[in-house]
Amino acid sequence: xxxxxxxxxxxxxxxxxxxxxxxxxxxxxxxxxxxxxxxxxxxxxxxxxxxxxxxxxxxxxxxxxxxxxxxxxxxxxxxxxxxxxxxxxxxxxxxxxxxxxxxxxxxxxxxxxxxxxxxxxxxxxxxxxxxxxxxxxxxxxxxxxxxxxxxxxxxxxxxxxxxxxxxxxxxxxxxxxxxxxxxxxxxxxxxxxxxxxxxxxxxxxxxxxxxxxxxxxxxxxxxxxxxxxxxxxxxxxxxxxxxxxxxxxxxxxxxxxxxxxxxxxxxxxxxxxxxxxxxxxxxxxxxxxxxxxxxxxxxxxxxxxxxxxxxxxxxxxxxxxxxxxxxxxxxxxxxxxxxxxxx
Amino acid sequence: xxxxxxxxxxxxxxxxxxxxxxxxxxxxxxxxxxxxxxxxxxxxxxxxxxxxxxxxxxxxxxxxxxxxxxxxxxxxxxxxxxxxxxxxxxxxxxxxxxxxxxxxxxxxxxxxxxxxxxxxxxxxxxxxxxxxxxxxxxxxxxxxxxxxxxxxxxxxxxxxxxxxx
Numbered sequence: 001x002x003x004x005x006x007x008x009x010x011x012x013x014x015x016x017x018x019x020x021x022x023x024x025x026x027x028x029x030x031x032x033x034x035x036x037x038x039x040x041x042x043x044x045x046x047x048x049x050x051x052x053x054x055x056x057x058x059x060x061x062x063x064x065x066x067x068x069x070x071x072x073x074x075x076x077x078x079x080x081x082x083x084x085x086x087x088x089x090x091x092x093x094x095x096x097x098x099x100x101x102x103x104x105x106x107x108x109x110x111x112x113x114x115x116x117x118x119x120x121x122x123x124x125x126x127x128x129x130x131x132x133x134x135x136x137x138x139x140x141x142x143x144x145x146x147x148x149x150x151x152x153x154x155x156x157x158x159x160x161x162x163x164x165x166x167x168x169x170x171x172x173x174x175x176x177x178x179x180x181x182x183x184x185x186x187x188x189x190x191x192x193x194x195x196x197x198x199x200x201x202x203x204x205x206x207x208x209x210x211x212x213x214x215x216x217x218x219x220x221x222x223x224x225x226x227x228x229x230x231x232x233x234x235x236x237x238x239x240x241x242x243x244x245x246x247x248x249x250x251x252x253x254x255x256x257x258x259x260x261x262x263x264x265x266x267x268x269x270x271x272x273x274x275x276x277x278x279x280x281x282x283x284x285x286x287x288x289x290x291x292x293x294x295x296x297x298x299x300x301x302x303x304x305x306x307x308x309x310x311x312x313x314x315x316x317x318x319x320x321x322x323x324x325x326x327x328x329x330x331x332x333x334x335x336x337x338x339x340x341x342x343x
Numbered sequence: 344x345x346x347x348x349x350x351x352x353x354x355x356x357x358x359x360x361x362x363x364x365x366x367x368x369x370x371x372x373x374x375x376x377x378x379x380x381x382x383x384x385x386x387x388x389x390x391x392x393x394x395x396x397x398x399x400x401x402x403x404x405x406x407x408x409x410x411x412x413x414x415x416x417x418x419x420x421x422x423x424x425x426x427x428x429x430x431x432x433x434x435x436x437x438x439x440x441x442x443x444x445x446x447x448x449x450x451x452x453x454x455x456x457x458x459x460x461x462x463x464x465x466x467x468x469x470x471x472x473x474x475x476x477x478x479x480x481x482x483x484x485x486x487x488x489x490x491x492x493x494x495x496x497x498x499x500x501x502x503x504x505x506x507x508x
Contacts, residue, residue: 034381036385037385038377038380040380040383040384040386041385042385042387202367303381304370306377307373307374308370308373
């Protein structure tokens, strides 16, 4: 690999990293604003125009607050927990295709950090590692409420990972590949997978809600039942990392949903647009479309949060094991039958 | 048994049909409802910046009124204290001396007039009881304070500002 290529790759990594941090940062602001709008309120409006600097102020506050590590906590693991949570949240972005290849002169720049041929498996692996962050944090706190919260979070994540994995298998039967770049490229124009796999998408989305610990599946953070859940003992930026990881996860899972089911950077009439605006602007428009889809999904996450009340824990498990998994298996069977008879 | 009012109704819980059990249509309609709220105007009153107007008959802090010449109307008859269900009002009467005619309207006046704002329930009965139209609850909200003794409002806080000063 040439030095220039390495530099480009490195730049891309930095850019994507920064974008996911900024998006996560402003997701907190958007969350509060959108929550306010849904409740006929105004929301944060003191810091900067329309409260635009609120995330900066919040971040500053998080960093300045006193850092407390409980005396009986395992201090090493106590620090590892949130670090792991945010690390696993961040590295998921590596395989997501952010756009088509940019062609500048004779250089072809792929807008994807790495197009590994097991992209989906990588995402699943990384997401399941995120459970460790929660589990270690809850365990190291040496607090029974934290531990209960962590166990709940872990069992919820693991349960929903099963139906998530099963829901994706039907999609893989349609696309015949595990590479996210390939899957995104296959949905050229308007051939979006959601048209072929609506049930699969629904299952995947429900599981994504559970995996990111968002309402209605935000049981790990039941303040009424478990004080605060797995992060009861956490303060300052260590708590901030946990909360931040949730927002990055939301961003990444929105990106994954958009890539797998909603066509990624593809949009109807993209060939016509690309032919008219050239090989640099065209892919960038695709990237903009991709981000629009991601933001729509993030908005949907927040929209649902103010609509559906939290599940009870046994209802959550019932839904995961008795509804989603059989549905996913049925979806696989139906997809298999359709593929067999159409080909 | 025959019910007394004949208004008794037998309620039955119908089993949910398939779409109700599927839960998704209910979620859809819920999302529609929240979406409607998204485009509504906020009902917030951003308090320090804008204040909400009180209604016409809002009962706030008491004020002891002066007459058209600037003399205090209160004659310390004690009817307000008598009518007060919370026993928040206490007063001491005094006789008007020569040369004080511009200060007090009648021969008797309240030398000390205190309302304990922690006891007051803002019922407005003092206002109604007053034969001299001397007390009205037309003020603002009672401001917060740290000490209990600071909530006992004397004449310094209650009496209206003099007319031409």
